[in-house]
Amino acid sequence: MSTTVMAVGAWLKNAACLVVDGKAVWTPMHGDLSDPAACEALENSVQALLRQADAAGVPVQAIAHDLHPDFFSTRLAIEQASALGVPAIGVQHHHAHVAAVVAEHALTEPVIGLALDGVGLGTDGGAWGGELLWLHGANWKRLGHLHELALPGGDRAAREPWRMAASVLQALGRGAQITPRFAPRVGEALASGVQQMLSQNFNCPRTSSTGRWFDAAAGALGLCLRQTDEAEAAIALEAAAARWLVQHPNAMPLSGALIDEHHRLDLRGLLAALLDATADDVDAAAAGFHLALADALATWAIQAANERNCRIVCLGGGCFFNRILRERMLMHLQAAGLRVLQPIEKGCGDAGLALGQAWVAAQQLIHSPSRSWKETEPCV
Template structure:
């Protein structure tokens, strides 16, 4: 719906939206953070999942409450009302609005409509750039820094689904230094809800597609999925770490179909807890490419033959940490940087976040992590605003 926006004034878009705005006004605001640096005011609209808009003004970042996923009309109305409430906290106009690079998110469309009505710049910020920037903003670090952004999905600058990204972030700019080996999304978005599909993609990549039908006999589509995987144009690639966790869970039989978001990753972490102090597999179980990429297929191949779920889950975590640490160490040396940011929804996993941070600090690197904010999309809007500020300052 095309809506007229005005900071500090009520939206006039019908009783339903007005009621939503009135109800939202009764809810507490989200986190307020003190920032290390001043800058132009920016209103950031967030992304799709766990949406939480943010207003950055002076040395303060004020979040609205977490609206949630923008997959329902009610959530979209709540998002619009949250934007209105943030506008009511600020006298005057923001210098710009910021939003995700994906043009079809409700938040992106709302941001562009807002900007058009007010004659303001609308600044699109790449998803993983924003993840890293959110931590830099919270920690008061101006960069440059390495950023490891691990999550489910975010639109990349090449139009592909990113989610396992090693970046160099310096203010308004970022460089993609490397990414995880891409895996095909067999079945499109269904692959993000059905880990067995990611496991099947791994088996296909290992030359073991003939095992898919028998291994996942309980899934009606299993018998023909191998044929689908033979047609790359039917399976968009993704570099998502979230999908790697799904593949691991599917290969170990921890979770074939999820009932809620991140169920497979949560189950995998819980299984790993049953085998404490697992040692990582040796370095032959991952590969660092000349192009800066990280290939975890050798690690996943081991899981395909693992019979002890807890041991397999624990070895997966331990080896993943070792592989990521080597990947980051190589990039840190090449870029002459000693600071690394860990961000993205995968860092809700405490085995991964604590283990990787400890290992990197042991290598002499400064590690920055989300403190009060979520490492996932609920904190993303702060990163959008931080990048937009840098762009505005650069323009001036």
């Protein structure tokens, strides 16, 4: 069956694409959709792609978008699809990350996917970002996720890594340490306010985001308490780890990461070691964190691959820009006899997400145009 699908991409690093029988035509990068100019550029690009499809005699049959209802890209997709009389198909963010790898490598067999990033709206309405998935054709399942952390203050916690470190203290039963630990750096009133917020579970939505665990680690080590640039805390943490590993290539991972009976990867024990590190141990602790996280993630994926009889693991999401994490995971996964695939053309971040969105929408059109392809089994 011939399919023509448009996908409008993500909120960050937005780019759209038109996919005709598996071949993608990309728009330029529009940037983040918090910028009105980027929104205008996306709308112009969508119109241009629609004209291109019509001129080629392959009219668009569906428009794919993120699940988040408030994104400009989502509203644009729904509006354009309605005007065309075709379906607008919402695709979960991390499903799209893994599907982009499947599409780029033209895979037909089942795969295990690890999607690790800052945030994406989940099918349960929660904030996802550390996801272990299974995909095969139109079917997919969330097999597991990182242990969830509270976000004290909601989105503000993503800009202030010390809040994520405070969240870990609370999760470890050490909430009373929040104010004395952070008041000298952020002020008594703010530190005590966050401590109270966490103790009362007030304005503390939960997230499985890998990015927020990196923030917590950087905040725990004092490497970054507030960030003005995307992934600033994670970059500082990786730089500290890299300094140590250059001098100590045989460094050992920290202990404390656990996979529970629900296939959740729990990093609280790992963070406890960082919270107790001295100022002289910061670089060593950052390195130990990276090694332990990579080892735990690889073990997690290997277990899932064995349980599901899959021999391919697909990696997606912006956390895989981290070289230490990526290379150590590759080593472990390949040593287990698994084929490991990553995005090629657009990189592992959101810039290439539209390809995954389009692939999922095309699968729906091919296999059952009347069905909405959510997870084939309930979330864990």
